[in-house]
Amino acid sequence: MLSLVFALVLPILGSFVLGLSLDDVRSELGPQLSGSAVVSENGRDFARWSDYHAPTAGVVVTVACEQDVAVTVQYCIEHEIQFLAQAGTHGFTTTIDLDDDGILINLRQLNSVTFNDDKTEVTVGGGALISEVIEAASSNNTLVATGNCNCVGAVGAILGGGYGSLMGLYGFGVDNVLSLNVVSGDGVLKTVTFGDDLFWALRGAGPNFGIVTSARMKSYPREPSKQYAWVGALTFTGDKIEAVAKAISEITLTAEMNIYMFFLDARAPDKKPTIILTPWYYGTEAEGRAAFASVIDIGPTLNTMAETHYTHWNDGSESACIKGGRKPSYAAGLAEIVPETWKQVWDEYVSWVSSNDGRARNSTVILEAYSMAKAGSIADSSSSFPWRSRLKFNALIFPCKRTRSLLQSTSGLYPPATYVNFAHGDEDLSEIYGHNLPRLREIKAKEDEYNIFDQSFYLGPSY
Numbered sequence: 366m367l368s369l370v371f372a373l374v375l376p377i378l379g380s381f382v383l384g385l386s387l388d389d390v391r392s393e394l395g396p397q398l399s400g401s402a403v404v405s406e407n408g409r410d411f412a413r414w415s416d417y418h419a420p421t422a423g424v425v426v427t428v429a430c431e432q433d434v435a436v437t438v439q440y441c442i443e444h445e446i447q448f449l450a451q452a453g454t455h456g457f458t459t460t461i462d463l464d465d466d467g468i469l470i471n472l473r474q475l476n477s478v479t480f481n482d483d484k485t486e487v488t489v490g491g492g493a494l495i496s497e498v499i500e501a502a503s504s505n506n507t508l509v510a511t512g513n514c515n516c517v518g519a520v521g522a523i524l525g526g527g528y529g530s531l532m533g534l535y536g537f538g539v540d541n542v543l544s545l546n547v548v549s550g551d552g553v554l555k556t557v558t559f560g561d562d563l564f565w566a567l568r569g570a571g572p573n574f575g576i577v578t579s580a581r582m583k584s585y586p587r588e589p590s591k592q593y594a595w596v597g598a599l600t601f602t603g604d605k606i607e608a609v610a611k612a613i614s615e616i617t618l619t620a621e622m623n624i625y626m627f628f629l630d631a632r633a634p635d636k637k638p639t640i641i642l643t644p645w646y647y648g649t650e651a652e653g654r655a656a657f658a659s660v661i662d663i664g665p666t667l668n669t670m671a672e673t674h675y676t677h678w679n680d681g682s683e684s685a686c687i688k689g690g691r692k693p694s695y696a697a698g699l700a701e702i703v704p705e706t707w708k709q710v711w712d713e714y715v716s717w718v719s720s721n722d723g724r725a726r727n728s729t730v731i732l733e734a735y736s737m738a739k740a741g742s743i744a745d746s747s748s749s750f751p752w753r754s755r756l757k758f759n760a761l762i763f764p765c766k767r768t769r770s771l772l773q774s775t776s777g778l779y780p781p782a783t784y785v786n787f788a789h790g791d792e793d794l795s796e797i798y799g800h801n802l803p804r805l806r807e808i809k810a811k812e813d814e815y816n817i818f819d820q821s822f823y824l825g826p827s828y
């Protein structure tokens with residue numbers, strides 16, 4: 366019977382549904398949900414990281430157990446209601462476009478983080494934040510591959526690939542996933558693992574294929590003394606941009622290392638735009654200093670580097686957690702760093718933040734460089750994440766599209782490649798999914814025939 370409903374209803378899902386009523390959802394769906402689930406109006410509690418092209422929703426269903434997700438998705442299918450899963454709220458692609466007739470499935474109560482007896486495996490709830498995973502991992506004397514920003518959804522980040530400080534040692538987030546509990550296109554909660562097409566597709570193109578209610582992943586036991594990295598910030602004046610970019614392009618990042626560069630305005634003592642480097646070294650200060658000697662030798666005006674406990678590795682990105690405000694964002698994948706291009710990017714940035722009557726204040730440009738050794742040792746075909754061997758660096762630009770074009774002009778990547786989790790939403794699909802696009806489309810047709818998971822980059826059929 367349900368399959369008949371699917372066949373009749375799903376091709377038009379999302380287009381013609383009007384007049385979503387909170388009372389109706391409460392009375393119809395409410396009794397099917399577990400006791401701690403809540404059906405409510407949308408409001409400030411569900412505010413997103415960026416208001417730019419942000420989805421709105423008429424009703425929010427805050428699920429409280431994995432089966433609640435299945436029940437809610439089935440309700441949406443049967444009532445032709447478009448829906449969106451939300452965890453950390455940091456997704457910023459403009460392709461998310463839920464409106465008042467849609468239901469937001471708030472996953473935040475699915476935030477449990479549990480370990481097996483010997484701490485080599487962790488099960489992370491689909492709504493857990495990175496901070497919650499790190500806190501739990503540290504208390505259990507183990508490390509888990511997460512992203513670098515505490516307020517981001519841990520699973521949300523992994524479903525697009527999952528960059529993070531530990532990737533030199535353990536690979537991408539997707540490389541650490543052992544199985545996933547997921548509600549997919551048929552509205553049924555199931556477990557998928559190696560050998561399942563859906564498992565392959567979810568690890569790189571996750572939001573296109575289902576709602577992951579929990580992820581079982583590898584974790585890496587480490588005694589307390591091995592939970593330290595040398596972390597902090599080096600501040601440079603603008604005249605050092607080419608030297609800094611050259612040092613980043615020439616440094617050999619071993620498995621223990623990664624480095625970010627940020628452009629910030631009005632933070633330096635003289636209130637001028639400034640360059641911040643945040644080297645990261647899993648080990649001691651002496652080891653870190655030796656590894657990053659080439660950038661330290663350039664001569665920072667401020668150095669806050671210190672041996673730092675696992676639970677504070679992400680402290681430097683706390684300011685990026687502030688929700689709300691328009692944050693249009695563009696990204697460019699890079700295979701190489703050209704110092705002359707970065708000088709131009711810097712000049713554009715300075716003129717951008719100095720103009721527009723201060724409206725561009727708090728804009729930034731970010732360059733991320735990770736050790737790719739471990740990730741590169743894993744087969745390209747192991748997951749649907751497409752850029753394992755091509756994307757050496759990622760640049761994020763808030764909010765200037767022209768700067769993206771400039772960076773892409775010397776990226777060393779033609780055609781361009783972009784990390785799906787950083788993509789703006791105007792990219793060609795092949796730029797996002799690369800050589801995996803045909804297989805992803807095939808799996809989409811099989812696992813989500815009517816494209817009910819339509820809030821990411823479009824892989825569905827055309828009607």
Ligand SMILES: Cc1cc2nc3c(=O)[nH]c(=O)nc-3n(C[C@H](O)[C@H](O)[C@H](O)COP(=O)(O)OP(=O)(O)OC[C@H]3O[C@@H](n4cnc5c(N)ncnc54)[C@H](O)[C@@H]3O)c2cc1C
Nearest residue numbers: 450452453454455456491512513514518521522527528577
């Ligand atoms: C400040 C900042 C820092 C970031 N740092 C990193 C980083 O260190 N490493 C990295 O790889 N990426 C990083 N990202 C990108 C981030 O991984 C993506 O934006 C990711 O999609 C955010 O997930 P979320 O749960 O926070 O956001 P949401 O907006 O809640 O979700 C984003 C998308 O993922 C879907 N989604 C979320 N959870 C699930 C789930 N359980 N099952 C299925 N779909 C789900 C949503 O439906 C939506 O389509 C960062 C982004 C920002 C803004």
